[in-house]
Amino acid sequence: MTTFDVTIPVLNEEATLQQQVRTLHQFLQLHFPTPGQWRIVIADNGSADRTPLLGKELAEALTEVVFLKVPRKGVGLALKTSWSQSTADIVGYMDLDLxxxxxxxxxxxxxxxxxxxxxxxxxxxxxxxxxxxxxxxxxxxxxxxxxxxxxxxxxxxxxxxxxxxxxxxxxxxxxxxxxxxxxxxxxxxxxxxxxxxxxxxxxxxxxxxxxxxxxxxxxxxxxxxxxxxxxxxxxxxxx
Incomplete structure (x- = not known):
């Protein structure tokens, strides 16, 4: 089984975070139903709104979702931090707007x-x-x-x-x-x-x-x- 992590770098995305992550989660669950094969990593890089709170709520509600707090702003930093901690076979990213x-x-x-x-x-x-x-x-x-x-x-x-x-x-x-x-x-x-x-x-x-x-x-x-x-x-x- 090939495992993968989907990293989504986010910055002040409280308006759409939950809806978009749930849409992605449903899609992956449909096409990759095997437990433990994949994760969605919400990599927050410096949000000043409710994004961290909502991200943590998603991680608590959905087994496959992980919330990652990145120390400062920067999409590249968010991706490097996420991928360096990953144990998946495949890593990558997409924007929250899908x-x-x-x-x-x-x-x-x-x-x-x-x-x-x-x-x-x-x-x-x-x-x-x-x-x-x-x-x-x-x-x-x-x-x-x-x-x-x-x-x-x-x-x-x-x-x-x-x-x-x-x-x-x-x-x-x-x-x-x-x-x-x-x-x-x-x-x-x-x-x-x-x-x-x-x-x-x-x-x-x-x-x-x-x-x-x-x-x-x-x-x-x-x-x-x-x-x-x-x-x-x-x-x-x-x-």
């Missing part, structure tokens, strides 16, 4: 368990992907960022930013040592970059992705500045 259609997890799981792949990432830029409700400026920013990645770091993957990635846990330490160490959102891109550098077997997954504009807190210009600085730092680690 923007990537949940059935795609079944495809990712199959690619890792039967397809011989070591890392699976969702791509909104794959020709077969379907992107719904995405504002024009965010689409332009995403494409621009990914073009910059290819030009500056010489990578081949199409979408470094999509919050839906899965990997065999036994390669995580290799990726970390190769440079996947950022505490923020750029960690997601570092996973793919270092996996390419190390020659890991990567599967690009076309997905249906629905942008939840109402819940987005992303400010494009400050984020772009942080990403560029992180990109420059990562370039120095390139073999």
């Amino acid at each position: 923007a990537t259609g949940l059935p795609h997890f079944l495809e990712a799981f199959q690619a890792l368990t039967e397809g011989g792949y070591e890392l699976v990432y969702a791509s909104r830029l794959h020709p077969k992907s379907r992107v719904i409700n995405r504002p024009f400026k965010r689409e332009v920013a995403s494409r621009g960022f990914n073009l910059l990645l290819k030009a500056y770091l010489g990578v081949k993957f199409s979408d470094g930013m999509c919050g839906f990635k899965w990997l065999k846990r036994d390669i995580f330490q290799d990726l970390y040592e190769a440079g996947a160490q950022n505490d923020g959102w750029f960690f997601s891109t570092e996973l793919l970059t270092t996996a390419e550098w190390l020659g890991k077997r990567i599967f690009e997954l076309p997905v249906t992705w629905t942008d939840d504009v109402s819940s987005s807190r992303v400010e494009i210009l400050p984020l772009a500045k942080r990403y560029i600085n992180a990109m420059i730092a990562l370039k120095k680690k390139q073999p």
